[in-house]
Amino acid sequence: MPKEVTDVICPFCGTLCDDLIVTVSDDNKTILGVKNACAIGAEKFNHQRQPGRVKRPRMRQADGSYKEITYDEAIDWTANMLVKSRKTLMYGWASTSCQAMSIGHEIAEKVGGIVDNCATVCHGSSLIAIEDVGVPSCTLGEIKNRADRVVFWGCNPAHAHPRHMSRYSIFPRGFFTVKGHKGRKIYCVDCRYTDTAKCADEFIQVQQGFDYELLNAFRTAARGEALPDTVGGVPKEKIYEIVEDLKTARFGIIFFGMGLTHTMGRNHNIDIAINLTRDMNDHTKFAIMAMRGHWNVTGSGQVLGWQYGFPYAVDLSRRDQARHQTGETTSVDLLNRSEVEACFYIATDPGAHFPVDAMISSSRKPTVTIDPHINCTTEISDIHIPVALVGVEVGGCAYRMDNVPIETRKVVDPPEGVLTDEELLTRINHRVDELMAKGGQ
Amino acid sequence: MSEFIIKNGHVFDPVQGIKGDKKDIAVKDGKIIDKVGSGAKVIDAKDKTVMAGALEVHAHVAGPKVNAGRWYRPEDKHFDSHKKPGITRIEGGKSIPTVFKTGYEYARLGFTFAMEAAMPPLYARHVHEEIHDTPIIDEAALPVFGNNWFILEYLKNHEVENTAAYIAWILRQTKGYGVKCVNPGGTEAWAWGLNCLTIHDPVPYFEITPAEIIKGLIEANEYLGLPHSMHLHQNDLGNPGNYKTTIDSLRLAEGIKATNNFGREQVLHSTHLQFHSYKGTNWGDFESGAKEVMDYVNKQKNLTIDTGNVTLDETTTMTADGPFEHHLHGLNHLKWFNVDVELETAAGIVPFIYDPNNAVFASQWAVGLEIALYAKDPMRCFITTDHPNAGPFTRYPRVYSWLMSKKCRDERLHSFKKADKVISATNLATLDREITLYELAQMTRAGPAKCLGLSKDYGGLAAGMNADIAIYNINPDKFPSDGPEIEKAFANVAYLFKDGKICVEGGKVVDMGHKQTFWVDAKVNENKQVMHDIREKFLRYYSVNENNYPVPESYAPHQHIIGVDATKA
Ligand code: SF4
Ligand SMILES: [Zn+2]
Numbered sequence A: 001m002p003k004e005v006t007d008v009i010c011p012f013c014g015t016l017c018d019d020l021i022v023t024v025s026d027d028n029k030t031i032l033g034v035k036n037a038c039a040i041g042a043e044k045f046n047h048q049r050q051p052g053r054v055k056r057p058r059m060r061q062a063d064g065s066y067k068e069i070t071y072d073e074a075i076d077w078t079a080n081m082l083v084k085s086r087k088t089l090m091y092g093w094a095s096t097s098c099q100a101m102s103i104g105h106e107i108a109e110k111v112g113g114i115v116d117n118c119a120t121v122c123h124g125s126s127l128i129a130i131e132d133v134g135v136p137s138c139t140l141g142e143i144k145n146r147a148d149r150v151v152f153w154g155c156n157p158a159h160a161h162p163r164h165m166s167r168y169s170i171f172p173r174g175f176f177t178v179k180g181h182k183g184r185k186i187y188c189v190d191c192r193y194t195d196t197a198k199c200a201d202e203f204i205q206v207q208q209g210f211d212y213e214l215l216n217a218f219r220t221a222a223r224g225e226a227l228p229d230t231v232g233g234v235p236k237e238k239i240y241e242i243v244e245d246l247k248t249a250r251f252g253i254i255f256f257g258m259g260l261t262h263t264m265g266r267n268h269n270i271d272i273a274i275n276l277t278r279d280m281n282d283h284t285k286f287a288i289m290a291m292r293g294h295w296n297v298t299g300s301g302q303v304l305g306w307q308y309g310f311p312y313a314v315d316l317s318r319r320d321q322a323r324h325q326t327g328e329t330t331s332v333d334l335l336n337r338s339e340v341e342a343c344f345y346i347a348t349d350p351g352a353h354f355p356v357d358a359m360i361s362s363s364r365k366p367t368v369t370i371d372p373h374i375n376c377t378t379e380i381s382d383i384h385i386p387v388a389l390v391g392v393e394v395g396g397c398a399y400r401m402d403n404v405p406i407e408t409r410k411v412v413d414p415p416e417g418v419l420t421d422e423e424l425l426t427r428i429n430h431r432v433d434e435l436m437a438k439g440g441q
Numbered sequence B: 001m002s003e004f005i006i007k008n009g010h011v012f013d014p015v016q017g018i019k020g021d022k023k024d025i026a027v028k029d030g031k032i033i034d035k036v037g038s039g040a041k042v043i044d045a046k047d048k049t050v051m052a053g054a055l056e057v058h059a060h061v062a063g064p065k066v067n068a069g070r071w072y073r074p075e076d077k078h079f080d081s082h083k084k085p086g087i088t089r090i091e092g093g094k095s096i097p098t099v100f101k102t103g104y105e106y107a108r109l110g111f112t113f114a115m116e117a118a119m120p121p122l123y124a125r126h127v128h129e130e131i132h133d134t135p136i137i138d139e140a141a142l143p144v145f146g147n148n149w150f151i152l153e154y155l156k157n158h159e160v161e162n163t164a165a166y167i168a169w170i171l172r173q174t175k176g177y178g179v180k181c182v183n184p185g186g187t188e189a190w191a192w193g194l195n196c197l198t199i200h201d202p203v204p205y206f207e208i209t210p211a212e213i214i215k216g217l218i219e220a221n222e223y224l225g226l227p228h229s230m231h232l233h234q235n236d237l238g239n240p241g242n243y244k245t246t247i248d249s250l251r252l253a254e255g256i257k258a259t260n261n262f263g264r265e266q267v268l269h270s271t272h273l274q275f276h277s278y279k280g281t282n283w284g285d286f287e288s289g290a291k292e293v294m295d296y297v298n299k300q301k302n303l304t305i306d307t308g309n310v311t312l313d314e315t316t317t318m319t320a321d322g323p324f325e326h327h328l329h330g331l332n333h334l335k336w337f338n339v340d341v342e343l344e345t346a347a348g349i350v351p352f353i354y355d356p357n358n359a360v361f362a363s364q365w366a367v368g369l370e371i372a373l374y375a376k377d378p379m380r381c382f383i384t385t386d387h388p389n390a391g392p393f394t395r396y397p398r399v400y401s402w403l404m405s406k407k408c409r410d411e412r413l414h415s416f417k418k419a420d421k422v423i424s425a426t427n428l429a430t431l432d433r434e435i436t437l438y439e440l441a442q443m444t445r446a447g448p449a450k451c452l453g454l455s456k457d458y459g460g461l462a463a464g465m466n467a468d469i470a471i472y473n474i475n476p477d478k479f480p481s482d483g484p485e486i487e488k489a490f491a492n493v494a495y496l497f498k499d500g501k502i503c504v505e506g507g508k509v510v511d512m513g514h515k516q517t518f519w520v521d522a523k524v525n526e527n528k529q530v531m532h533d534i535r536e537k538f539l540r541y542y543s544v545n546e547n548n549y550p551v552p553e554s555y556a557p558h559q560h561i562i563g564v565d566a567t568k569a
């Protein structure tokens, strides 16, 4: 008899929906169906039963082909690489659990690694802005229960976080928001007319690259100061009108994404968006939130935070001190300057996200990639070590985009003999200890 | 397990009334015992001071706001952030140390237990992940209730039994220790950008007052018979003239008796009282209200307090008092962090520099010391810095030096740029009292242990108690007169025993001990109403499912569960 596992946490995006129902075969081996997930979330579960999944570590041969090796061999090779390298980039972590990260950090501290996560190529600029000016925010349930003005700025949840709008931000009825969508006014600010814009009551088209100017104009208008006729392609009358409307909110929220973090101005865009939010708190209650994309990237920032005091790009290569400096300890910059001696990638795919030059530099270094599946990065690695899918084949803690942690659920067994991240990292850690005791360092 | 005999030390133990006499302390299997065999390892404590491990009654050391403070303040790692000798990990941060540093530093100061003072239930998993990673010291956490919708709704109709049943449920879900209440009603009001500044300001929509919340939570706490009492951060924190609201709030406990099996006598613990003891109408005519407040506290046997001493450092303020942090940000314009938590609470963070050249900050420093010096019963007044709000806990040795030496604090007082103003606005200059080592043991060991309901095992050196022992390089017969010397002696223990193991030796961490997480499991009668309300609220208003709300067992692998039976209450 197939069985249903309820309250399952989706392992794909930072929305971390926790209401999925997964049907599992009698023998706990196969997922038969997924309810409540969006298409991209369901896809993650479907991956589990894909034929041709790699179940043992693979090592690249001189001719470029891959040969299956044992976990022991892969662990030994990896530990040797880590111990030999004076500076190893240990990048990724977004699709694994906080428990696994902790073990990874222990290794990094011993071997002098630099621990960095996907924020380095997505919301790193948001984190820089928050380090500069703070951030007034809230949990997603607050939006559902209270928000009557919602602004999506440079983000497109309709595609990137498909259930965000129905669970938290546009449609749900909450305690003080009994009318649901009808009681909320939705704004979308973007340079393109996106599918999210279609759901908004008002779409404001900002000229590409003029987000900072437009946010600045919002702040100016909120203070009742004069504006030029148009800013970033938006007429001043419109700006005054929107700002006045936002001031009458009972509870307002700005969600922002890559359209703000990765366009001209970057962290300064976020900085001024936060400052606008702060200003609005002189009139009413307002919050702002980054639409963190990659599943548990938020958790990586949290664990690094409590262990070292920085949210990403944490350089432990001095071994007696943790350092964090954007441009200096960030992955892409390290690779571009060829400053690391080895690469250790886990639970993400830099090959698909990093600039080409950085990956060319990476491909010249000894590289180990730990990932359940074959991806762009595994194909430029010396070793690919497959692992169980976190949130599907093993549980573990993940942090939602509003920093709420949820312990994810195991729904099926991993393929016979496949290790979890925690098991694998624990064994690498032990092997590193053995090698270092022998004076490997 | 190995046996120890600590010989010839000057023992200070309020539990047994020992005031510096030379006495040997025997240790076996993690406990203090009467006698050990001849094979026991001898620790020479000649010319040293021996006390039980200290207990932190109120600090912000683990959880979402503490961690936000860490990562959004990279500049806090510019100070004192590196690995120290020993088996330790990298240590980082000054006002908000990393978890590793937190555990090591408490141990080096002679502490063996710390209470995380504010756990938002929705974020309990985060709090426990950090507690799990904090070495050596035992810890517990207090979930916050003062702005929780269930509580507001039950107490509006004075449903104490339902309140108690809900508290019991939350303690189990969050692995929580007791009942914390921060700015009752005011933080819910803050969700709309408002606040409750007196105990009679109605909470928007919920039609209840802070006074009703405070009183109801005290009653529910005693209904359950929890080891700790209701733990209150009052309304109107940090504002001139607030001492009246403070005394009004404390009055709510009048006539209520402690009901518990843990030897606890208070029904209300009022925290960081320094921030609540101000007279005047603005920062210009600001004056100390410590005397008025402490006169009241001294009379009321069912109250305990902690000080919240300002240490005159750059630090990071953080509290579930969201509106206060917004207000503070308006004063100093440093970076403001805020999180409102659905149905439960909020938190704010603002960095803060207590500049000694500023008369207000110097006066706050004086008020904090006055609170401790006015305390008639050191078993009911505990020293804290409300870490990191009034200063980092690592400054305890300096606070002790100010309290234990009039010379030392007068030197500080007279060297303020605005000394005249501070002297006229406060009473500190007129106070001659010097806290003794015995009183210090009451204020940092026996007192907080009793207040937390842990006096069976903690806070003393009697046979049968935990072998948590701090040995300081202090000869009471030649007690240092010089501030920096006092400070140095308290900053690095000669030895710290945790559960009978030496974890710190000569200030160096040598063992990670066997850290435990404490929480309270209160049994109540089945309550269909409350269970129905919980179901309903999760279905309709929470953003997580009820089944994903509890803290899993694996988050607290070494848990110490204190059982309480309230089924016959
Ligand atoms: S919105 Fe995100 S978390 Fe939710 S089901 Fe879709 S991919 Fe998964
Ligand atoms: Zn407080």
Ligand SMILES: [Zn+2]
Pocket (backbone or CB within 6 Å): B058, B059, B060, B117, B271, B272, B319, B386, B389
């Ligand atoms: Zn506090």
